[in-house]
Amino acid sequence: STDLKSVLAEKIPQQQERLKAIKKAYGSKQMGQVSVDMVIGGMRGITGVLWETSLLDPDEGIRFRGYSIPELQEKLPSAIPDGEPLPEGLMWLLLTGELPNKEQVAALSADLRSRAKLPDHVNATLKAMHPDTHPMTQFSAGVLALQPESNFAAAYEKGINKMQYWDPVYEDTMNLIAKLPALAATIYRNVYKGGELIEADPNLDWAANLAHMMGFEDQGAQELMRLYQTIHTDHEGGNGPCMVWPTRRFLSWLFRVREELGDNPSKDQVKDFVWATLKSGRVVPGYGHAVLRKTDPRYACQRVFAMKHLPDYPMFRLVSLFYEVVPSILQETGKVKNPWPNVDAHSGVLLQYYGIKEQNFYTVLFGVSRAIGVLSQAVWSRALGLPIERPKSVTMEVIEKKFSGT
Numbered sequence: 001s002t003d004l005k006s007v008l009a010e011k012i013p014q015q016q017e018r019l020k021a022i023k024k025a026y027g028s029k030q031m032g033q034v035s036v037d038m039v040i041g042g043m044r045g046i047t048g049v050l051w052e053t054s055l056l057d058p059d060e061g062i063r064f065r066g067y068s069i070p071e072l073q074e075k076l077p078s079a080i081p082d083g084e085p086l087p088e089g090l091m092w093l094l095l096t097g098e099l100p101n102k103e104q105v106a107a108l109s110a111d112l113r114s115r116a117k118l119p120d121h122v123n124a125t126l127k128a129m130h131p132d133t134h135p136m137t138q139f140s141a142g143v144l145a146l147q148p149e150s151n152f153a154a155a156y157e158k159g160i161n162k163m164q165y166w167d168p169v170y171e172d173t174m175n176l177i178a179k180l181p182a183l184a185a186t187i188y189r190n191v192y193k194g195g196e197l198i199e200a201d202p203n204l205d206w207a208a209n210l211a212h213m214m215g216f217e218d219q220g221a222q223e224l225m226r227l228y229q230t231i232h233t234d235h236e237g238g239n240g241p242c243m244v245w246p247t248r249r250f251l252s253w254l255f256r257v258r259e260e261l262g263d264n265p266s267k268d269q270v271k272d273f274v275w276a277t278l279k280s281g282r283v284v285p286g287y288g289h290a291v292l293r294k295t296d297p298r299y300a301c302q303r304v305f306a307m308k309h310l311p312d313y314p315m316f317r318l319v320s321l322f323y324e325v326v327p328s329i330l331q332e333t334g335k336v337k338n339p340w341p342n343v344d345a346h347s348g349v350l351l352q353y354y355g356i357k358e359q360n361f362y363t364v365l366f367g368v369s370r371a372i373g374v375l376s377q378a379v380w381s382r383a384l385g386l387p388i389e390r391p392k393s394v395t396m397e398v399i400e401k402k403f404s405g406t
């Protein structure tokens with residue numbers, strides 16, 4: 001079937017049974033141990049969340065429903081021959097666990113287009129906001145302003161069987177994801193382009209329409225948006241906030257390199273610059289990772305994109321030079337667990353190349369993409385009846401008393 005909801009509805013009873021069986025067979029088994037370091041360290045390393053849509057492997061990076069990014073670039077339908085995957089395809093995969101064919105992706109694209117219009121009251125809400133309000137705050141406010149349209153709120157008010165929760169959550173998910181490009185683009189045009197809005201193009205897919213409504217018609221920019229929106233959708237469960245600051249920090253760092261050393265610095269000059277950064281007690285932005293232990297595949301696929309579309313862009317050449325120089329320096333420090341670059345050491349440069357230069361907006365683009373992962377998981381969370389996460393907390397006094405023997 002090309003109808004996502006009915007494909008999903010078929011899978012739900014099987015997965016409910018699967019979870020019941022897991023609970024029955026392994027419910028009392030131990031998944032690991034918790035040290036005081038983990039309690040103080042933001043629960044890092046504690047396995048404590050069920051998250052079906054993606055899994056982060058320390059060596060391979062993110063896998064979406066078992067598929068790596070290069071595999072998805074090969075297997076997911078694209079808008080142009082040999083082009084980047086369409087995020088609608090990844091959304092289908094995250095929701096159903098199955099790779100979609102071209103017809104299924106086209107049907108999902110069309111469904112999203114039919115739900116894409118932003119209600120007037122949301123436009124009015126955005127217009128009424130103080131012009132200095134950060135784009136991400138406007139984005140969050142815009143999402144909240146959509147609440148009157150919520151199917152779940154209406155169904156809950158009327159009274160709905162718990163087993164059916166997933167249905168209105170699915171409708172809300174579709175409606176929200178469909179509207180995010182218009183919401184993001186409206187904010188972009190309001191904040192940076194004098195409020196002159198651009199209508200959606202009925203012939204474009206979801207991500208290309210985002211680029212189009214922001215004002216970017218270049219094929220390359222639309223391809224980049226498809227790739228960007230695909231690779232940022234999910235990064236397993238339990239992610240914290242502030243995930244896009246490193247993109248900005250990396251870019252500022254790159255701008256400083258250009259200012260001080262020009263477009264064509266030597267390897268030795270770049271080495272000295274990196275060491276100076278480390279010696280001043282700062283981290284090298286865009287490098288290292290809490291879990292990953294090799295080059296982030298999201299970095300790698302953006303590098304391939306850059307080599308194809310913008311091989312001579314001076315900022316990309318600098319990024320490449322850093323790739324040659326930084327890992328061995330970080331290794332030399334002897335303490336950095338992962339000397340390889342992460343996604344943030346690449347995204348910014350690609351956006352800059354296509355003229356999306358407003359760095360405060362990058363977090364919104366990230367938010368549009370991540371919504372796909374988080375909301376797909378939300379549908380499953382309701383389908384499986386998962387509870388609210390409620391980890392136990394303790395005070396310092398509890399730790400002291402427990403281990404000091406007093």
Ligand code: CMX
Pocket residue numbers: 246278282283284285286287288289290291330335336337338342343344
């Ligand atoms: N430059 C300099 N020092 C670094 C470093 C880097 N890029 N990455 C790690 N280190 C240092 C740590 O600061 C730590 O030093 P201290 O022991 O003196 O405190 C030591 O190496 C060990 O840290 P780690 O276990 O390797 O890394 P963490 O899990 O503590 O931190 C991260 C991970 C991402 C916060 C860190 O690598 C970092 O600050 N990187 C730069 C910022 C960045 O690119 N963040 C983007 C993350 C993207 C994502 O998560 O997807």
